[in-house]
Each structure stands twice: as C-alpha cells, then as structure tokens.
Amino acid sequence: MADGEKKRAINRLKTMYPLRALVDGMYERAVEASKEGKPVAWCMVNWWGGDAVLRAMEVAAIYPEDYGAVCAAFGTAPTYLAQSDSDGFPSHMCGYARNCLGYAARMKDLGEIPPEAPMGGMPKPTLLLSSGYFCDTRYKWFQALGRYLDAPVWVLEMPHPGVKESRMEGVREHNIKFLVEELREFIAFLENLLGKKMDRDRLAEIIDDTIEMNRVWHEVNELRKARPCPMHSRDFWSSMPASLYMAADPKVTADLYRQMYDEAKSMVDNHIGAVEEEKYRLAFAELPPWHSLGFFNQLAERGWNFVIESWAYHPPKPIDLSKVSDPLERVANLTYQYFSGYFEDAFNTGDWWGYFAHPYLEFVREYQCDGIMLHPLLTCRTATNHLMVVQDQLMTKLKVPSLIIEGDIVDLNLFDPADALRKAETFEETMSHYQKVRKEAGLAW
Amino acid sequence: MVTGKINHTEILSVAEAGLSKTKQIYQDRTRRVKELKAEGKKVIGYLDIYPVLEMLTALDLVPYRILGDMREPITKADTCLPTVVCPFLRSVMDLGLKGKYNFLDGVVMAHGCEVSEKTAHIWRTYLNPSYAHFIDTPHTTHAAAQRQHKELLKDFKRTLESFTGKELSIEKLKEAIKIHNEQRALVRELYDLKKPDPPLISGVETLQVMVALASLPVAEGNELLRQVISEVKQRKDGPAKKPARLLVWGSIIDDIALIDMMESIGADVVMDDTVLGSRAYFSPVALTADPLDGLAHRYLVELKSPRTFRETVLSETKRKDYMTDLENRFGYLKDYAREWKVNGVILQALRYCDIHGYEVPGLKDYLASIGLPSIYLEHDYSEAALAQLRTRVQAFLEVIS
Ligand code: SF4
Ligand code: SF4
Numbered sequence: 001m002a003d004g005e006k007k008r009a010i011n012r013l014k015t016m017y018p019l020r021a022l023v024d025g026m027y028e029r030a031v032e033a034s035k036e037g038k039p040v041a042w043c044m045v046n047w048w049g050g051d052a053v054l055r056a057m058e059v060a061a062i063y064p065e066d067y068g069a070v071c072a073a074f075g076t077a078p079t080y081l082a083q084s085d086s087d088g089f090p091s092h093m094c095g096y097a098r099n100c101l102g103y104a105a106r107m108k109d110l111g112e113i114p115p116e117a118p119m120g121g122m123p124k125p126t127l128l129l130s131s132g133y134f135c136d137t138r139y140k141w142f143q144a145l146g147r148y149l150d151a152p153v154w155v156l157e158m159p160h161p162g163v164k165e166s167r168m169e170g171v172r173e174h175n176i177k178f179l180v181e182e183l184r185e186f187i188a189f190l191e192n193l194l195g196k197k198m199d200r201d202r203l204a205e206i207i208d209d210t211i212e213m214n215r216v217w218h219e220v221n222e223l224r225k226a227r228p229c230p231m232h233s234r235d236f237w238s239s240m241p242a243s244l245y246m247a248a249d250p251k252v253t254a255d256l257y258r259q260m261y262d263e264a265k266s267m268v269d270n271h272i273g274a275v276e277e278e279k280y281r282l283a284f285a286e287l288p289p290w291h292s293l294g295f296f297n298q299l300a301e302r303g304w305n306f307v308i309e310s311w312a313y314h315p316p317k318p319i320d321l322s323k324v325s326d327p328l329e330r331v332a333n334l335t336y337q338y339f340s341g342y343f344e345d346a347f348n349t350g351d352w353w354g355y356f357a358h359p360y361l362e363f364v365r366e367y368q369c370d371g372i373m374l375h376p377l378l379t380c381r382t383a384t385n386h387l388m389v390v391q392d393q394l395m396t397k398l399k400v401p402s403l404i405i406e407g408d409i410v411d412l413n414l415f416d417p418a419d420a421l422r423k424a425e426t427f428e429e430t431m432s433h434y435q436k437v438r439k440e441a442g443l444a445w
Numbered sequence: 446m447v448t449g450k451i452n453h454t455e456i457l458s459v460a461e462a463g464l465s466k467t468k469q470i471y472q473d474r475t476r477r478v479k480e481l482k483a484e485g486k487k488v489i490g491y492l493d494i495y496p497v498l499e500m501l502t503a504l505d506l507v508p509y510r511i512l513g514d515m516r517e518p519i520t521k522a523d524t525c526l527p528t529v530v531c532p533f534l535r536s537v538m539d540l541g542l543k544g545k546y547n548f549l550d551g552v553v554m555a556h557g558c559e560v561s562e563k564t565a566h567i568w569r570t571y572l573n574p575s576y577a578h579f580i581d582t583p584h585t586t587h588a589a590a591q592r593q594h595k596e597l598l599k600d601f602k603r604t605l606e607s608f609t610g611k612e613l614s615i616e617k618l619k620e621a622i623k624i625h626n627e628q629r630a631l632v633r634e635l636y637d638l639k640k641p642d643p644p645l646i647s648g649v650e651t652l653q654v655m656v657a658l659a660s661l662p663v664a665e666g667n668e669l670l671r672q673v674i675s676e677v678k679q680r681k682d683g684p685a686k687k688p689a690r691l692l693v694w695g696s697i698i699d700d701i702a703l704i705d706m707m708e709s710i711g712a713d714v715v716m717d718d719t720v721l722g723s724r725a726y727f728s729p730v731a732l733t734a735d736p737l738d739g740l741a742h743r744y745l746v747e748l749k750s751p752r753t754f755r756e757t758v759l760s761e762t763k764r765k766d767y768m769t770d771l772e773n774r775f776g777y778l779k780d781y782a783r784e785w786k787v788n789g790v791i792l793q794a795l796r797y798c799d800i801h802g803y804e805v806p807g808l809k810d811y812l813a814s815i816g817l818p819s820i821y822l823e824h825d826y827s828e829a830a831l832a833q834l835r836t837r838v839q840a841f842l843e844v845i846s
Contacts, residue, residue, distance in 0.1 A: 088806040090823060092529075092797050132584035132754070136559045139584060139754050140803035146771075147807055150764040155585050155754045159593070160556065163566060163579050165600055174596040181589035193763050353525070353563070353570035376527060381799065384527050385563045392524075 009297040010232045011267075011274045013239075015260035020238040022256065023247040024070075026062055027119040033060035034123035039194055042122065042151070043129040043245075044138045047335040048210050049183050049328070050129050050156045051246035056203035057190055061129075062122050063245040064103075068096030071103070072290040072410045074118035080106065081411060089144070095379045095410030097141035104148035125151045127193060129186075133158035133339070134312075135382035154189055157182045161336065162343045162355040172336070179332035204327040209250035211334055214315035216257040217243050221314060223264045224307050225367055228273025230264045233284050233306035234296055235274070240313045279303030280431050283364050283372040285390060286310045286383035291412040299424060308367040310383075311359035317341040357389040364400050368445035370431040373403045378414050399437045403427040463672030464650060470657035470669075471701075477661055478509050479548055487550040487609070492537065492564065494725045494748060495555030495582045497598060497740050502663050503621035504609045510659035511546060512699040512721075513537045515826045525567050530560045531797050532826035533697055538564060541572050551576025551608065553601070556584075558752055558800045576608045585754045586746045595741040602737075618736040624663050625730065631670040632658075632726040638677050639715045640785055643686040646677045648693070648704040648714025655721045656699060684713055688846035690786055692716040692778065694808070695793040695801050702828060706835050707791070711842050716785040718778060724750060749777055752800045771811040778808075779815050789845040790819040791838065795826055818845050 034040050039059045043050065054061045071077040077095070080102030085091050089101055103122065106114045113121035128151050130139040139155045146153070159166070159175040166175065187198055217240075224231050239260065242253045267273070284306050289295065296306065316338035324330045345351075346358035364372060372394060376384045391402040403423060407415030438445060470477065478488045489501050490511045498508045513536030522539035540546060551574050554565035562579075569577040580597050583590035602613050635654065638645040646654075654673055658666040677683065689712035697720050698704065704714050718724055728747035733739035745753065757770040781787065790812050794801035805821050812819045820841040824830040 088809060088821065090794070090796075090802040090805065093799055093802050097803075130754070134559070136752065136799040137803070140751070140799060143754060144803045144807060146765060146767050147810070150766065152759050152763070152765045153754075153756055155756075157583050157585050157587060157590050157593075160562065160581050163581070164569075164577075165579055165581070165604075168600055168603065171600060174593065178583075178589055178593040178596075181592065182587065185587050185589055193759075351570065353566040355566065356563075376529065378529055381530050381559055381797065384529055385560065388523075388525060388527060 009275070009300040010234055011230075011272070011276075013231055013235045013260060013263050013274075015256065015263045016235045016238050019242045019253070019256050019260065022253060023066065023241040023245060024119055026060075026245070026247040027067070027070075027122060030060040030062045031113070031120045031123045039126035040123050041127050041129050042125040042142070042145075044131040044142070045244055046129060046131045046156050047133070047158070047338050048207075048214075048246065049179065049331045049335055050131070050186060052203060052206045052210055052331055053183060053187055053190065053198065054129070055206050055246065055249070056198050056200075057194060057196070059126070059190075059194070061246065063241075063247075064100040064122065065096045066241050066245055067103075067122055068099040068410055069290040070118050071099050072412070073293070075291070076116050076118055077291070077410045078412075079116065087147070093379060094135075094137040094141065095377075095408050097137050097144075098379075099410050100141065101144060101148070104145055108148040125149065127151050127190075128153045130155040131158065132156065133160065135380070137380075137382075152193065154186055156186055158335070158339070161340045162346070164350075164352050166340065167347060176329065176332050176336055179335060180326075180328045183328050183332065200327070206250060207327045207331045209254060210246070211321060211330065213243060213250040213254035213257060214334065215318050216254050216261060217315045218318055220257055220261045220264055221308075223261070223268055226268040227281075227368070228271065228275070228278035229281060229305050229307035229367070230267035230272060230274055231307075232274035232296070232300065233288070233309050234293060236309055236313075237288055237293075243315055244313060273305060275300045275303060275305045277303050278305045280370045280428065281305055281307045281368055283307070283360065283367065283369045284309040285360060285372060285374050285387060286312070287377060287380070287409045288375065289407045289412070289415045290409060292407075292415055292417050295417045295420060298421060302424075302428070304424075306373075307369065308363045311342045311363065312383075314342075354386070354389050354393060356386040357393060360390050361393055361397060364394055364398055365444075369400060370435060370445075371401050371403060371427065373405060376404065376406050378406065378408050379411070380409065399434050399441055399443065401427070401430045401434050403430075463669060463674075463676040464653075466669060467650070467653045467657040467673060470660055471653040474512075474656065474660040475548060477665070478507055481507055481662070482548060482550075488548060489576070490546055490549040490552040492552075492554045493557035493561055494720050494750070495557050495744060496553040496580060497601065497744055498663070499618060499621040499625050499730065499736075499740060500598070500601060500605060500613060501553070502625065503613055503617040504605055504611055506550075506605075506609065507662045509549065511537055511541075511552070512656070512659065513826065514540055514545075515700045515702070516828060525571060526560075526564070529797055531558075531696075531795055533699075533795055534560050534564045536826060538567060538571075541568055546572075549574060551578075553578045553580070555580040556582045558798075560797075576604070578604045583745060584752065585756075591741060591745060594745045595737055598737050598741055615736060618740075619732065621663075622730045622732060622736055622739065624667065628658070628663055628667050628670065629726045629729050631667055631674065632723075634674055635670060635677075636716070636723060636785075638674065642690065642786060643684050644690075644713050644715050645680075645683045646673075647684040648691075648708055648717070649701045651714075651717075652698065652701050652704055652721065655725075659721065684708070687711050687713045689713070689789055689842045690715045691789050691791055692718065692781055692785065692787040693791045693793065694718040694778070695791075696795040696798045697721060698793075702831060703793070703824075703834070706831055707838055710835065710839050711846060712789075712838075716781045716787055718749075718781065720750070723781070724748070750800075751804045767810075768814060771807055771814070775808055775811045778812070782815070782817055787817065789841065790817050791822060791841075792819055793822040793824065796823055
C-alpha cells in the first residue's frame with residue numbers, strides 16, 4: 001500500500017511492515033503451493049480453529065475478505081464488482097463478496113489468475129472454508145462461488161453466545177462441546193478430501209502458538225492506552241490481519257508482534273505518539289474505507305490520533321487455558337472467549353441488544369477517546385446494525401460524540417473524502433465541547 | 446364446530462364462513478388473540494419459521510406470528526435499526542416500538558438470519574417483554590449442529606417451564622406435534638386445490654389463509670382450514686383460467702398487494718416458496734420417542750430455506766459439480782413446478798436480504814436448466830414499489846404466456 005510520502009503525518013511503526021508483508025506474502029505463497037500441486041483453501045475468518053487445522057494439514061490458506069481490501073486498495077475492485085453485478089448478484093450485497101464473485105467469474109473465463117490481480121492473485125482453491133458466525137454472507141458467498149469453482153465448501157459452525165440464554169446453566173458447556181465437535185467433523189471432512197491423516201502433535205503445537213500469538217498481540221494493544229498513543233489505527237489495520245487470518249506460522253507471527261510490543265513500549269517510555277501533536281484521541285468503528293486510507297493522514301495532520309478500533313478485529317481478551325489439555329478444546333475456548341469475553345459488561349448490565357455495541361463503551365473509557373468515527377457500510381449489515389446504539393450509548397453514558405461518515409469497504413463511489421473532511425473539521429468543535437462536558441461531569445478525561 | 450348429522454345447506458353455510466372469515470382475520474389479525482387473552486390465555490409472539498411452535502402449544506400458550514405492515518410508514522425504527530437492513534424487519538421493529546404488539550405476553554425468536562438475530566435482541570431490550578427467548582439455530586445440518594440444536598431446544602424448554610410454571614411433558618409435546626402436523630397436512634390439502642387449471646383458490650386467497658393461520662391457535666387454524674377447503678371445493682366462482690401459472694419464490698410476503706398485482710394482470714399464483722407459504726408447512730415433524738429429536742431435526746434439517754447451508758455430495762474426484770449442487774438445493778422446486786404445472790417463476794427478494802440475494806444467479810441457472818423462465822424482482826417492502834414491479838411482471842408474462 002502506498003504509505004510513502006504520507007509517513008510524516010502518521011508515525012508508522014517499523015515493526016508493522018513485516019507483519020503486513022506476512023499477510024501480503026500469503027497470496028504468492030499460495031500460488032507457489034498451487035503450482036506444486038499442494039492444496040489451497042479460500043477461507044473466511046474462522047477465529048483460529050479452522051485455520052489451525054488447515055495449517056496442520058499443510059493446506060495453504062488465503063482469505064478473500066482480506067483480498068477484497070487488497071483489491072480496494074489497488075483499485076482493481078471496480079472491475080470485479082461490475083462483473084458480479086452483470087452476473088446478477090444484487091449490488092446491495094457485501095463488497096468483499098461481490099469483489100470475490102467477480103474475481104472468480106473472471107478466473108473461470110480466463111482459465112487462470114486474472115493478469116490484473118494484485119499481489120499475485122488468488123489461485124484456484126481445493127476447498128472453501130466458510131463460517132456460520134456473524135453474518136449470512138460468510139457462508140452464502142462461498143456457496144454462491146459454486147457458479148465458478150468446483151471446490152467443495154465446508155461451513156464451520158459457531159454459536160452466538162453474546163445473549164442472555166448463553167448465561168443459562170450448562171450453555172457454555174454445550175456451546176464449547178459444539179465447537180469441538182464441529183472441528184472434529186471438519187477434520188474428518190478434510191482427511192477424506194485430502195486422503196491423508198492430520199498430524200495431531202503438529203495441531204497441538206500450532207494451537208499453543210496461536211494462543212500465545214493472540215496474547216502478545218493483546219499486550220501490544222494495551223500499550224495504546226498511553227498518552228500519546230504510540231500506534232495509529234492505520235498500523236492496527238495493517239497488523240491485525242496477521243492474527244485474524246493466520247497468514248503464516250503463528251510462532252513467526254507471535255515473534256513479530258513481540259517486536260512490535262518492544263517498539264511501541266519504547267515509544268511509550270519516551271512519550272512519542274503516532275501523530276506529532278495528539279489533540280484528539282479517537283476510536284473507529286467498523287471496517288475502514290480501504291480505498292481511501294490517505295484520509296487518515298489528513299486527519300493526523302490536524303492532530304487526530306486513532307487509538308482504538310472495533311473489538312471484532314482485536315484478539316480475544318487473554319484467558320487462562322492452562323487447565324484445558326485437549327488441543328481442540330483449547331482452541332474452542334479461545335474462540336469462545338473472542339465471542340463472549342468482550343461482552344461481560346453487557347451481560348452484567350442486561351444490555352442484550354447492545355452486546356455488540358457494548359465493548360465500545362469499555363474501549364472509549366479505557367483509551368480515553370474524545371470521539372468515535374462510525375463508518376456505516378452500505379453493503380455490510382454486520383458492521384452497521386449496531387452503530388446507532390454505539391452512538392447513543394457513548395453519548396448517554398460517556399458524553400463522547402460520534403462522527404458518522406457513510407461509505408463502503410470496497411466501493412469507493414460510496415465514500416466521499418472531501419465531504420468527510422468537511423464534516424471532520426466541524427466535529428473538532430464538538431469534541432472540544434464534550435471535553436468540557438466530561439470534565440464537568442467528573443469523568444476522567 | 447360442525448357436529449352430528451347435518452344437511453347439505455348447513456355444511457355450505459358453515460363452509461362459507463371459511464374464506465370470508467379468513468378475510469376478516471387477515472384485516473384484523475389481533476381480534477381472536479385478544480379475546481383469548483381476555484379468557485386468561487397467554488399469547489407468545491414469534492418471528493420467522495424457526496421458533497419451535499409445538500413447545501408453545503404444548504404448554505397451552507398461543508403462538509402469534511409477528512409480521513410487518515408495508516402500508517405503515519417507518520417512523521420509529523430508525524433509532525435502532527439502520528436503513529441498510531431488511532425493510533420487513535425494520536417494519537416489525539417499528540410496529541413494536543409503536544406499541545402494536547403490546548398485547549403479547551412474550552416473544553420467542555430464532556437465528557433465522559443475521560438481522561433477525563439482532564432484531565430479537567433489540568426487541569427484548571427496547572420492549573422489555575416479560576418473557577423472551579432466543580434460539581440460536583445453527584446454519585448447517587452437520588451431526589454436531591443437530592446435537593446442538595437439540596440442546597438449544599432443551600434450553601428453550603427450561604425457560605418456557607419457568608415462565609408458565611408448568612412441566613412440558615413428553616405426552617403434551619407429542620400431542621402438540623400431532624396437531625401441528627395435522628395443520629401441515631391440511632395446508633398441503635389446500636395447496637392441492639391449486640393444482641387444477643384454473644386453480645380452485647387464488648394466490649391472494651391463499652395468502653389470506655396463511656396470514657389467518659399465523660394469527661390463531663393451531664386447533665382453530667385447523668378448523669378454519671377445514672372450512673376453507675370445504676368451501677373452495679364446492680364453490681363455482683373460483684379464479685378464472687389465466688395464461689400464466691406462477692411460482693413465487695423468495696423473501697417473506699405478508700401483504701396481498703404483490704400477489705394481487707400479479708393476479709390482476711394475467712397470472713394465477715399457483716405455488717410459492719416463501720416463509721408464510723409452503724416453506725413453513727410442507728415438512729412434517731417425525732414422531733420420535735423423544736419428541737425433541739423429531740423437532741430438532743425438522744426445524745434444522747427438514748425445513749427448506751436458503752438460510753440453512755446444505756453441501757452437495759462430492760463426485761468421485763471429490764470435486765463439487767455445480768448442477769448437482771443446484772439440484773440438491775433447489776430440486777424440490779422442480780417437483781413443485783411439475784405438480785402445480787407452473788410455466789414461470791418470480792424470484793423476489795427484499796432489498797438487503799442477503800439470504801435470498803446470494804441465491805439469485807444460481808437459482809436462475811437452475812430454473813433455466815429445467816426449462817422454466819424466471820425473473821428477479823427486488824423491492825423495498827412498500828406499496829410505492831408496486832407500479833414499477835407491475836411493468837416488469839407484465840413484460841415477463843407476455844414472454845411466457
Ligand atoms: S461481515 Fe460484512 S464484510 Fe464480512 S463477509 Fe459479512 S458482510 Fe462481508
Ligand atoms: S427477508 Fe431476508 S433479511 Fe428479512 S427476515 Fe427474511 S431472511 Fe432475514
């Protein structure tokens with residue numbers, strides 16, 4: 001991505017680059033694997049369990065959601081979106097999905113990776129790994145790919161435990177059991193598909209490394225509570241795919257996160273922030289406009305530091321798994337912690353609808369944000385459903401205002417940077433006003 | 446109820462109550478349940494086809510389906526559901542916020558789709574019903590998902606028992622399954638009356654019956670169905686023969702306007718695959734030793750909806766064949782088309798409905814492969830959209846008729 005000349009506005013962490021490269025490199029690694037006749041999987045984010053199994057089975061995994069962001073950033077998305085539209089997929093559907101459907105259609109037509117595909121492209125998959133969690137697109141999209149690909153689809157099932165019922169006695173247990181059994185069924189499917197047995201010791205090792213990788217990554221983000229914050233959301237977005245997508249061996253990724261921790265820690269110790277003069281600390285929800293990230297540089301020049309973002313792209317809060325010995329149970333507990341750990345506060349206050357929005361309250365309080373930028377996405381229900389509640393709760397409970405900028409993850413026509421900048425300028429007054437209001441209300445920042 | 450020996454005129458007069466009664470209920474859905482409430486019964490609202498109604502009936506609770514109202518402008522839901530989600534669910538939430546469902550004693554909702562899951566939680570937070578339960582229905586038919594679904598029904602049973610203070614016994618549940626299965630069989634019988642050419646009952650009348658069923662306790666619904674079936678079989682003024690016999694597929698249709706538009710321009714809507722129609726009724730529940738097994742299986746595996754993922758059996762080379770996959774997912778529509786002598790299919794989906802939207806190109810491919818012309822309509826759950834849709838349907842009817 002073109003970070004080059006904008007570097008001055010945002011102090012980019014040096015340790016971010018190898019993490020981003022790890023993810024970017026997965027496409028070329030998958031193309032290589034495919035050329036060597038090795039299996040390749042296109043995967044949805046599946047919160048580590050499925051990833052670990054694939055890695056233990058030596059399947060090269062790539063993630064079309066990430067590739068949607070790549071195509072948006074490289075400007076190739078419009079071609080694929082147009083293809084998807086002309087094939088009859090409704091245009092209100094997920095930008096990543098339509099990008100991928102268009103890509104697959106073109107690959108089928110050409111019989112090879114489209115020449116314009118960025119980062120080496122996504123090679124033809126051996127299987128597709130979907131997920132039943134979070135959004136309907138996550139499995140309907142891969143099912144719809146059957147029009148262009150002959151790869152079988154597996155949907156990894158997951159419970160949605162952020163609700164009242166998940167607090168009933170025995171529910172956690174049957175949910176974890178469900179996650180474990182699902183992984184077992186997936187392993188059986190994969191062993192049959194690939195005609196080989198999984199190395200269980202290797203799986204155990206990968207899972208342990210995954211747990212550790214997420215722990216370190218969590219520690220990095222904890223450092224961002226410092227004033228000034230050493231790491232801007234742009235670095236977060238560049239670094240988080242390495243955890244979310246398990247782009248490489250988690251042991252390697254954990255090492256890179258450790259290096260990032262060291263760099264950020266030294267910045268904290270030396271009071272160096274990601275922007276020159278941190279006037280405003282902001283949170284960001286949900287996915288950013290990948291095609292217009294330069295917008296954040298303009299805001300950084302005005303002293304805006306984005307210090308925290310959607311919980312959904314953060315690692316689970318650390319959890320003690322030392323007493324869980326079965327590897328599949330260990331990773332199931334990690335996944336479950338991601339699904340439920342951020343909602344404890346919502347549980348405790350009976351905020352059943354707001355469970356999805358609730359973590360923002362905690363983040364904004366702990367990271368002492370002056371405002372939040374909400375980015376409703378025209379084509380993603382999951383990232384948009386709860387934003388009104390976020391806006392309402394932050395104002396009611398913490399006197400923190402929201403700046404709403406509509407757009408999309410892929411379709412750049414839906415995002416107007418000039419208008420967004422105008423709104424942002426006006427928003428500074430609002431943030432300053434609420435700084436006073438919070439002070440009067442006795443809030444800590 | 447008709448009892449004892451009665452003459453033909455009596456049958457006719459009772460039977461005639463069928464269709465006119467359905468119209469009345471369609472126009473005023475709440476009247477009967479409000480009467481029942483006055484008698485001390487508890488009414489439980491439900492959304493979509495995934496809440497397991499037998500468990501309500503078994504405890505003498507009255508299930509009442511929560512529907513939207515496309516004629517009522519959305520003025521309140523904006524505060525809790527954005528404009529880029531299902532307009533039907535926005536309407537549902539809007540009616541809830543306006544107090545139109547205040548008579549409900551509780552709600553049960555399930556994970557029909559992503560936004561309906563969110564709606565379940567919004568409903569309970571904003572409207573604070575004294576009873577609310579959410580069933581996190583899985584999305585696949587994996588063995589693990591089926592086991593999980595049964596566990597979820599056990600959780601549902603626990604909250605129902607605590608709400609009613611009664612035990613949900615196996616016997617009561619089996620009885621409830623029988624009476625719900627009876628309703629399913631009667632709906633099939635009703636749909637059989639749509640097979641002749643011309644059909645004996647129109648699409649509009651059928652939808653009115655289905656809305657009425659969604660507004661009554663199951664036993665009363667069964668009685669109404671018997672009356673309607675009897676009346677329809679005997680009447681001489683049924684729908685006229687029209688050149689187009691349509692199957693309508695897709696998102697929920699809970700207002701007659703769309704079907705009425707089609708039937709007013711030269712089509713008979715003889716079959717549907719929607720959640721207020723055949724999709725909700727065509728699969729019975731198997732009577733198993735533990736009734737929860739039959740229920741868990743029916744609601745997860747037997748219900749045919751695009752929200753439940755079904756992977757096709759792979760070929761010997763372990764690859765997926767597209768046409769086999771389509772056959773696996775949509776084969777039942779071929780049977781519908783054959784049995785109901787359909788000559789055109791209307792695919793319709795509400796804007797922002799991902800569940801149905803992703804199906805469209807594949808389903809069109811499938812229908813083309815079996816020689817059935819189809820058209821896709823996207824709409825926003827409003828009367829205003831009808832004029833534009835009418836032009837498109839008209840053009841389609843000209844092609845197929
Ligand atoms: S969560 Fe949003 S971006 Fe991700 S697959 Fe679903 S619709 Fe697309
Ligand atoms: S119409 Fe679609 S989005 Fe709306 S409730 Fe039904 S499945 Fe969900």
